[in-house]
Amino acid sequence: MSSAVFPSPTSFRDRRHQALQHEQQRERRLWGTALTAVVTFVAVSVALSTLIPRSPPAVSLPPPAAIAIDLAPLPTAIPTPPQDVPKGPKQTQAQPDPTPEEPPKIAAPPSPAPHPPAPVPKTETRKIVKKTVVKPVSHKEKPLPLKEAPAERTTAPPSTEAPPAVTQASPSPGASSSHASRAPASWQSDLVARLERFKRYPTEAQRHREEGTPLLTFTMNRKGRVLSARLTKPSGYTLLDQETLALVRRAEPLPEPPDSVSGDTITLTVPIEFYVE
Structure with a gap:
């Protein structure tokens, strides 16, 4: 007869206590690992944000202000009345010379040959035509023109004076004055474009919203060199006035x-506008 051995209550409680301690140690290790991972992630993020430099935000500058130049109107040339050109002799179209009438063709007598005598009348006709053309030439002082020459010609008598070619080739007064008025206008446009290209709005004046329209008077030679420059009317701001005087030298x-x-x-007065958009 076998007997079963049951554990005592004391040993059962000890095993249960050890199991609980083991479970608590396992949970503590898990929480410690999680806390360490979180702290490490936060530390790495802070270090990266501190070490990596941030790019400064892009600053959008306003576009450069335009230069408005108000030049004096150009003097227009007074049109001169057209001069009377001497008229030459009238040219009339020459009438073509009357062609001489051809004499009637002489028919050749019939030939007993079987072939028709076609070449014989052609040879005789050519001889007759030559005689009729040559006869009137002997009675005239000037030879008649050939039939291939054009029939249209002038009968104006020859003149010893030179033809008025210079008067016909010269341009009209209206065309010359129009060309003269367009040339200064194109030059003024080129001058405005060059001043606009070299104009600079001072940064400090633009930040303080300093605006004005100083009047610049300068004298230049025919090579485009500035001999003198001054302000006829200042803008009231030192930076704008200095830029106006430096502009014409820079250009x-x-x-x-x-x-x-x-x-x-040449002395010109040009208004230079500085306005913040």
């Missing part, structure tokens, strides 16, 4: 004036 050499603008030196 040298200026476009050369056309031949229609007279004088060795």
